[in-house]
Amino acid sequence: MTDRRGTTSPAGANGRRRSLGAARGEPRAARQPLERPAPLREAVYDVIAEMIINRELQPGEHLVENELAAHLGVSRQPVREALQRLHNEGWVDLRPALGAFVHVPTEEEADQLLSTRTLLEAESARLAAKLATPEQIERLKELQSVGEQALSDDSQVALVAANAALHAHVVEMSGNKVLAQLIAMVDRRVRWYYSPIARTRGREAWDEHALLIEMIATGNSRRAGELMRRHTERTRESYHQRRKDGEEQDAAS
Amino acid sequence: MTDRRGTTSPAGANGRRRSLGAARGEPRAARQPLERPAPLREAVYDVIAEMIINRELQPGEHLVENELAAHLGVSRQPVREALQRLHNEGWVDLRPALGAFVHVPTEEEADQLLSTRTLLEAESARLAAKLATPEQIERLKELQSVGEQALSDDSQVALVAANAALHAHVVEMSGNKVLAQLIAMVDRRVRWYYSPIARTRGREAWDEHALLIEMIATGNSRRAGELMRRHTERTRESYHQRRKDGEEQDAAS
C-alpha cells in the first residue's frame, strides 16, 4: 500500500478487455476530459441482456459465470454484478448455490405483463393529454410520420423502432418518472415474450396512433387514455391469437 | 466473521462435511422442503434496507462499502451485491467511481409514487373482486377485524401492520403477479417517504376498507376498483396535507 508514485511499474495492467469496449461501440480515438469510466458491469449487462433478447441464450439455459467472463474477456466480478441486475429485472432466475438461469417465460406471465402494460400505458396517455405542450405534440406527429414511412417501406425493423419511440414519447409526456420506469421494465419483457410470436400490427396500429395523437393534441385526456387502453389491449389479443396460430402450425407440421 | 456455519474445517480432501450432512439430512422423509443456505447478500440487503427505512442511514449519506462490510462482519463482495439491488429498486443512487448514496426523496417523486400506487392498487381491487373465492373473502374480513381491533387498542404499530396485510391480501387476490411485484416495489418506497410525515388515517380508512370488502365480496369489480382508487387517493391527499402542516410547524418553530 501507499506505493503511489515510486514503485508503480508502468508495464503492469494495461491493454486488456479492450474487446468489450469495441463491443459496446466506442469508436472514439480521442478522449474527452469529461468522459466517465462507465463501469464494466454496465457493458456486461447490456451484452448479456442482448443475448437473451435475441435468443442467443435460450430460456432455461444455465449461465455459467466463468464461461461468460471468459467469453467477454473480463473477470467473474462484473459478470456477477450484471447477473444480479438481470435477476432484479426478471431476465434470469438466481437459484442459490446453483447460479443463474435464463428465465423461462410462461403464458400466464406474458398475459399478466401485457395487461399490466395496458393499464400503465393508458394512464400515461391520459396524463400526456393533460400536460402536452405544443412542441411535444409536434414531435409526436413527427414520430407518427416516421412510422407511416416505415409502413410504406415495409420495413419491420424501422416499424418496431418507430413504434417504441412513439410510445416512449407519450410516456415521457406524462411527466411521471415512476410510471415511466415501470413501463420501461414491463415493456422490455413484453417485447421479449412477444417477439418470437408476432411483430407489430402494422397499418391498423398506426391508424390507432393517429387517432390517439389527435386526442392528445386536443387535450381530451379521457378519450386518450381509453384509446391507448384499447390500442394495447388489441396488441394483447393479437398476441394470444398468434400464439394460438403458432400452436396449430406446430401441431400441423 | 465465522459466526455463520462452522467454517474451520480442515481443507482435507477426505474429511468432507459428512457429519454435517448426516446431521442435517436426518432420517428420511422428515424434512428437506427447500432448505437453502440463503445467500449472505440477501441478509445484507435486508439489513441495509431496514437501516434506510428507519432513517438510521440518512438520505444523501455516502454508503462506504468497507464500513458496511466491517459493521456487518462480512466482506465487501456481498455488500456490493446488496447495493446493486438497492440501486435497482430506487433506494440508493450509484455514482460511478464515487459509490453509493442513499437516495434523496423529492416531493415530486413522492407525489408520482403515490399516484402510481393509486392506479395499481385500484386495478388490483378490480381484479380481486372479479376473482375472489369465498376463503379469500373470509380472510379479508378477518384482516379487517384485526384492523378494527388495533383501532380500538389505539395501537399505531398494529394498525400499520394490519393495513399492509389487508392491502397485500387484496393484491394477492388479483392473481396478477406482475402487478403484485410492481405494487410491492412502489409501496415500500411510498411507506419510506410517507412515514416521517403521516401515519394511517385511522377510523376513516377502515370504514373505507369495510365498504371495499363488501364490494369485493359481492363481485362488484367496477365499484371495488373505484373505491380503492378513492381510498388511496385520500391517503395521497392526507400526505400533502400533513406535509404542508409540517412545513407550517417548521416555520412556526
Place this chain on the structure above:
DNA sequence: GGGTGGGCTATAGCATACAGTCGGCGAGAT
C-alpha cells in the same frame, strides 16, 4: 439387478488483493 453410499468435479459464494481515480490540502509561485 437394483438400490445406496462414497468420492469426484464443476461451480457458486465469499474473501482478499491490486490498480486506477477522485477530491482535498498544502507548498510554492505570482
Place this chain on the structure above:
DNA sequence: ATCTCGCCGACTGTATGCTATAGCCCACCC
C-alpha cells in the same frame, strides 16, 4: 493573499484465490 499544481489519502472497480456445496458417477452391497 490568492491561485495553482502536485502529492496523498480514501474509496471504488476489477481481478484472483479459496472453500463449501450440489450433482453425478461408479463401485459396492443387498
